[in-house]
Amino acid sequence: MDGDIVVGIDSHKDTHYAAVLTRGGRRLGARQFGATAQGYNELSEWVETFGTPASFGVECTGSYAAGLTRHLLERGMSVAEINTTNKHARARRGKDDALDAEMAARHVLTGADAIVPKSSTGAVESIRMLLLTRESAVNARTVALQQIQDVLITAPVALRESITYKRGKGAVEACSRLRPDLSRLSDPEQAAKLTLRTLGRRASDLAEEIAVLERELDTLVTATAPTMRAACGVGPVNGAQLLVTAGQNIGRLHSEAAFARLCGVAPVPASSGKTTRMRLHRGGDRAANRALYLITVCRLRYDQRTIDYMQRRRGDGLSKKDVIRCLKRFVAREVFNDLVADLAGCGSMSAEVDVPAARAPSGVR
Known part of the structure; x- marks a missing residue:
């Protein structure tokens, strides 16, 4: 120094x-x-x-x-x-x-x-901002959908029955097409129609906003981390979250074990008496932990090597939850290796990073 x-x-x-x-x-x-x-x-x-x-x-x-x-x-x-x-x-x-x-x-x-602080001058910072905006839009849309259901519970029977048989997008579209009589808002039915129409259009606008943000996120994530994005189960939102957690200057993380710890998937002993087992520590970035979990669940359905691993470890006596914990740790290793390869050209590497000799497979061995 x-x-x-x-x-x-x-x-x-x-x-x-x-x-x-x-x-x-x-x-x-x-x-x-x-x-x-x-x-x-x-x-x-x-x-x-x-x-x-x-x-x-x-x-x-x-x-x-x-x-x-x-x-x-x-x-x-x-x-x-x-x-x-x-x-x-x-x-x-x-x-x-x-x-x-x-x-x-x-x-x-x-x-x-x-x-070492995260770099906030590259594409990852742009991804963080878009991801933050999408998250707030998703939360607002959820609130609007919940309020539609709350209003329908107490709405007049005819109005309620005309909408409640629809589900999801159909209910939102039905609410958006309502035509309240604004001169008779003292009538609860007309007030309910106006409320439902407002909430329905709000939910529709937010859904469109979310779709636009996800398209832009997909473009940015694919351009910034193409290797990670191409891996099985890594979508634009989960990939964006893992990029934000790691940071543009991934060289600040000295190893894949540090990244696993940061994501809350580092194993810690949880043995007692005749029980010998490991668990994942409960710290770290919980949003990144959720992203790893969703990737693991996706691979358990679509990736044959992951399915075979689950069956083999279940045969060894592990519970499904314990196997998922192992898989999350494996996914964290692969994601880190992919990010090291993808971000190496960004000037973010340091001598402290253990650069892998080759990229890990998208599945689990």
Whole structure:
């Protein structure tokens, strides 16, 4: 780590607090800056008055400090993401922005809890934004469909019976075609028609929005990670989620075991007495864990090698849930190997990544 000072950043929505320490741990200064382009420049110029920065320890590099992180990386600075704080030190010393910034800098000095932040300047960041938008649209559509059913429960009998025999898209289309009499909204039947028509059209619009986003996601995911996208069971949404979890600079993950841990599919012992078994730890990115599960379920239906593996392990005495846990771990390995191959040309690899010699098969051996 070159440089004679380290900098800690306590980030907030509108302001960032910076603290500068020597390599020996002596505090040189602390100051607050605005979370704007001008503030980022002022922070960089202020830090350089103390010497050459060796590294920046920044909290919330993927949210409040995303802009500052991009600014520092563009200037060639070394940035470490600080995710945890020392609770014992906080209990002894108290808490304010200056102390939090200083603690972030001390984390950099010790090397504790500091990781390489995700890159937010490539296609994966675009995929993350589209995936976030699709998720909110799916949630809103679900709410609209549920409200249609709730309204139908108490709607007048004739109106309810004209719609409830339909299911799914048919019910939404029937609600969208209703023609309420706006001059008679004091009549509950007319009010129910207006409500159902509004909810039906909302659900239809959201369904169209979801379809557009999924098409664009498919295009981006296929262009960014064609090897992973071509694997059995990896669709545009699940592929997008795994890309977002790994990040554009996948070199920050030192091995496929680290990726498995990040996705919550790393095995941990769960034995007791005469029972000897393993389970998957319950941490990690639960959205990525769900994506791996859906890929596994898809392969259990369409991939013959996965089906054969299930039958063989069931014959060994494992339960179906235990076999699925094993399969999720295998899928995580394959996805990581595919992502390493796909993202290698993005300038995101590092010497710490264990690059596989060959791509793993899409099925399970």
